[in-house]
Amino acid sequence: MQGAEEADKIEKVLLMGRQGAGKTSMRSIIFANYLARDAYRITFTNDVNKSRVRFLGNLVLSLWDCGGQDLFMEQYFQSQRENIFKNVQVLIYVFDVTSKDFYGELQYYENCLNALTDLSCKAKIFCLVHKLDLLAEGIREKAFQEKKIKIFEKTKGFEVDCFKTSIWDETLYKAWSQIVYFLLPNVKTLEKNL
Numbered sequence: 530m531q532g533a534e535e536a537d538k539i540e541k542v543l544l545m546g547r548q549g550a551g552k553t554s555m556r557s558i559i560f561a562n563y564l565a566r567d568a569y570r571i572t573f574t575n576d577v578n579k580s581r582v583r584f585l586g587n588l589v590l591s592l593w594d595c596g597g598q599d600l601f602m603e604q605y606f607q608s609q610r611e612n613i614f615k616n617v618q619v620l621i622y623v624f625d626v627t628s629k630d631f632y633g634e635l636q637y638y639e640n641c642l643n644a645l646t647d648l649s650c651k652a653k654i655f656c657l658v659h660k661l662d663l664l665a666e667g668i669r670e671k672a673f674q675e676k677k678i679k680i681f682e683k684t685k686g687f688e689v690d691c692f693k694t695s696i697w698d699e700t701l702y703k704a705w706s707q708i709v710y711f712l713l714p715n716v717k718t719l720e721k722n723l
Contacts, residue, residue: 539581539589540712541616545605545641546623547634548597551659553578554696555623556594559705576601577613588713606640614644617652621708623659624680626672626693631679639683646686654689655708656680662695669693 544552578594595605595613605613622638624631638656645652658676661669673693680691692704 538587539591540618541591542593542619542621542708542712543613543617543641544592544594544621544623545637546597546659547602547625547628547630547637548599550597550623550625550628550634551696552597552623553594555657555659555694555701555705556592559701584709584713590709590712602637602640606644610644611648614641614648617645617649619653619655619708619712620645621655621657623657624676626658626660626676627663631676635679635683638680642684642687650686652687653711654684654687655704655711656684656689656691657694657704658691659694661693661700662697 544556546552576596578596580592580594582590582592584590593613595601620641622641624634624638628634642654656677658673658680661673664672670693673691677691681689690707692700692707694700694704
């Protein structure tokens with residue numbers, strides 16, 4: 530007879546992006562019930578923050594929130610490459626739409642894809658173009674579409690979905706619900722039974 534731990538389906542999820550992109554804030558809002566207005570109190574992630582989140586019985590997300598400082602990012606791609614990128618089911622890469630160095634962000638994203646190609650070739654990619662609330666409403670969609678095109682150009686060999694997100698509206702929850710939906714085993718059976 531299998532023990533409870535053996536029956537758990539553990540899915541490794543990487544949450545990556547450059548420093549200040551909003552990764553830890555969104556994780557805290559989604560999984561720790563923080564309010565958006567409290568995000569300013571959340572400090573940056575130092576190296577990797579690992580947590581486990583249980584869904585619907587035996588699905589467990591092993592969520593790795595990876596600090597986005599340049600020093601950490603370089604370590605992830607060099608000395609920690611196998612530890613970070615091996616057996617990843619989902620990469621959630623967060624792009625700050627207001628970044629002054631979007632091409633630098635794209636380079637880190639491409640480095641993630643290269644590591645996944647070697648160590649987790651079946652990983653699913655979700656890209657969140659985040660902090661859209663910081664742009665004037667009239668240019669949000671155009672900015673998102675421009676970033677999305679560049680992201681798709683860099684993504685080869687992986688299935689990728691892009692979402693526009695903000696901690697100030699429902700877009701963050703919609704994106705994360707799609708991510709969890711992808712991870713749920715037998716989701717069609719669950720929908721049928723509901």
